[in-house]
Amino acid sequence: MNLYLLKYFVEKENIKYILYEGGYANAEYLNTYLDTGDEAIIEYLFYNSTNTLNYTMENYDLLKEIYEYNLILPKDKKLKFVGIDLETPSVAIKYINSLIPDSMPNNEIVQEFIYSIKMISKGNYLTESKKSIELLNQGEKDIKEYFSENFFSLSFALKNLSISDNQLSRENMLIDNFITLHEHLPKGKFFGQFGGAHTNLSILSESLASYLQNIYEPTKGKVISIEFDYVNSYTYVPNVPSLDINPTIYTATSPDFFLKDKSTALIKLNYENSIYNEKDIFLNPNNPQTAYFQYLIMFSDSSSATRWSLLQ
Numbered sequence: 001m002n003l004y005l006l007k008y009f010v011e012k013e014n015i016k017y018i019l020y021e022g023g024y025a026n027a028e029y030l031n032t033y034l035d036t037g038d039e040a041i042i043e044y045l046f047y048n049s050t051n052t053l054n055y056t057m058e059n060y061d062l063l064k065e066i067y068e069y070n071l072i073l074p075k076d077k078k079l080k081f082v083g084i085d086l087e088t089p090s091v092a093i094k095y096i097n098s099l100i101p102d103s104m105p106n107n108e109i110v111q112e113f114i115y116s117i118k119m120i121s122k123g124n125y126l127t128e129s130k131k132s133i134e135l136l137n138q139g140e141k142d143i144k145e146y147f148s149e150n151f152f153s154l155s156f157a158l159k160n161l162s163i164s165d166n167q168l169s170r171e172n173m174l175i176d177n178f179i180t181l182h183e184h185l186p187k188g189k190f191f192g193q194f195g196g197a198h199t200n201l202s203i204l205s206e207s208l209a210s211y212l213q214n215i216y217e218p219t220k221g222k223v224i225s226i227e228f229d230y231v232n233s234y235t236y237v238p239n240v241p242s243l244d245i246n247p248t249i250y251t252a253t254s255p256d257f258f259l260k261d262k263s264t265a266l267i268k269l270n271y272e273n274s275i276y277n278e279k280d281i282f283l284n285p286n287n288p289q290t291a292y293f294q295y296l297i298m299f300s301d302s303s304s305a306t307r308w309s310l311l312q
Contacts, residue, residue: 001297001299002062002193003062003065003066005191005193005226006191007069009189010077010079013189014077014188015188015190015191016077016190017079017080017189017191018079018082018191018192019178019191019192019194020081021085021192021193021194021195022054022083022088023083023085023086023087023088023091023092024083024087024160024177024181025083025087025094025095025096025157026045026087027083028081028083028153028157029041029091029095030042030045030063030083031081033063034066034067034070034078034079034081039064042063042064044091045088046308049088053236055307055308056305056306056307056308057306057307058306059308060308080185084174085173085174085177086160086165086170087157087160089125089164090122092125092157093120093121093125093161095157096120096157096158096161097117099150099154100117100118101148101150105142107139107146109142109143110139110142110143110146112135113132113136113143116128116131116135117129117132120132120161125162129158130162133158136158152184156180160177171198171206174198175211178208179216182218182219196227199225199227200292200293201214201223201291201293202291205292209223224295225292225294225295226295226296226297227292227295227296227297228297228299229257229296229297229299230300230302231258231298231299231301233299233301233302234302235304236304257296257298258300259300263300264297264298264299264300265297265298267295267297268294269290269293269295269296270290270295274290276288276289276290281296
């Protein structure tokens with residue numbers, strides 16, 4: 001469904017960016033994969049995402065299908081991943097170091113900065129990246145000149161790495177990162193698949209989608225949220241013994257919407273004079289469902305995801 005919706009919105013609404021629930025560095029590596037088709041890149045990313053929600057065969061296959069789809073798009077419609085989430089430390093560290101030019105600078109502050117980012121490791125990235133940022137702030141003019149066109153990516157990934165440790169402030173990070181990248185990138189429309197906690201449009205939710213829909217002026221009133229709902233289905237999470245996680249049946253929040261023949265169905269809620277502009281899906285009054293999301297896609301008898309493996 002993710003691929004289906006992506007293709008639909010590319011063809012009908014000229015989507016340019018895939019908003020990615022992953023770090024900026026991960027997304028930049030995915031963009032290199034889109035350019036080259038080198039599957040070693042996505043294998044590297046998966047090796048570094050063990051036991052996360054990305055670590056599935058379905059996600060791996062999805063990325064390959066996006067690559068194949070991107071191949072046939074004209075040059076002016078080529079897709080780009082935009083990562084706004086927490087960094088994967090090992091991936092971000094490798095990415096930051098890959099941006100260092102081959103020629104060494106003569107400038108002392110630039111030399112010190114390069115030495116500093118080379119000292120960042122998976123064990124010390126929070127403290128060392130902050131030290132590098134201090135040096136970056138001190139010698140920004142010279143460092144910017146040295147890194148040239150790579151300066152934005154370097155500084156963004158470094159700053160994001162320095163705060164990629166706290167799930168409690170994650171929503172604010174998603175919002176801040178989106179705003180920074182939205183203002184930096186050439187203008188274009190975004191499509192992404194995120195968990196429901198990030199896509200609730202209600203102003204009370206304080207989610208990413210809510211902020212973009214209700215507060216951030218460039219996107220205000222321009223966000224569509226589509227809820228996925230399931231019946232008689234297993235959770236997305238694959239069986240991961242080391243995390244003591246097993247796929248379990250998901251209890252649908254809106255069973256009356258499901259078709260008896262178990263077909264996958266799209267339901268529009270924000271049609272003209274819709275009762276859902278006033279009531280929720282359980283018909284409770286004064287609680288408009290369209291304040292949370294405007295469409296439902298209903299799935300029946302869905303299996304859980306499969307752990308990623310190169311052997312499969």
